[in-house]
Amino acid sequence: AQSVSQHNHHVILSEAASLELGCNYSYGGTVNLFWYVQYPGQHLQLLLKYFSGDPLVKGIKGFEAEFIKSKFSFNLRKPSVQWSDTAEYFCAFSSGGSYIPTFGRGTSLIVHP
């Protein structure tokens, strides 16, 4: 069965620290990959997405992610986090096996000012 895993369930950082959140999926074929963010009390917003082409994807708010096919990974990065980045981050993917995106369990990020 296809699945997506996020290894970091809770991350606590200080402002200006660098961020990397892990995301791995299990499927051998073509995939679409997404990172969503959910700020406290707000709805899911798309940070970035990968469909094809350049494996390094730039998103909103200074986030980026790199698709590494050989590692089945799509890790999210930001060089310098801000207090306002405190949120839940969800990785999701869809594939030829099921077109409906599957969500990871999420990572709770807390950034201390």
Add this chain to the structure above:
Amino acid sequence: DTEVTQTPKHLVMGMTNKKSLKCEQHMGHRAMYWYKQKAKKPPELMFVYSYEKLSINESVPSRFSPECPNSSLLNLHLHALQPEDSALYLCASSQDVGLGPYNEQFFGPGTRLTVL
């Protein structure tokens, strides 16, 4: 217009009530979804409509009844809910259900449901 709207924002209902959640999009999307989300958890897929036909029902109890009156609207009818059904109910839409750029989902703000 890249917005998915949902009404109401908040809903409190008793276990014997009947209520409905509404979702609307005007992006010409042909796939619409209902998700249930508990606090600090990922969204759980409930239903998928593709071209106004129910294509996926993730074994959701019959006390939840979806309806797609037209390509822009999606309803979720609620009846005889349980307290454990309290959650954020999210609607989403995408251009289509196929793999590729059609697959990007746009989420609404959700309806915060409390069942007493």
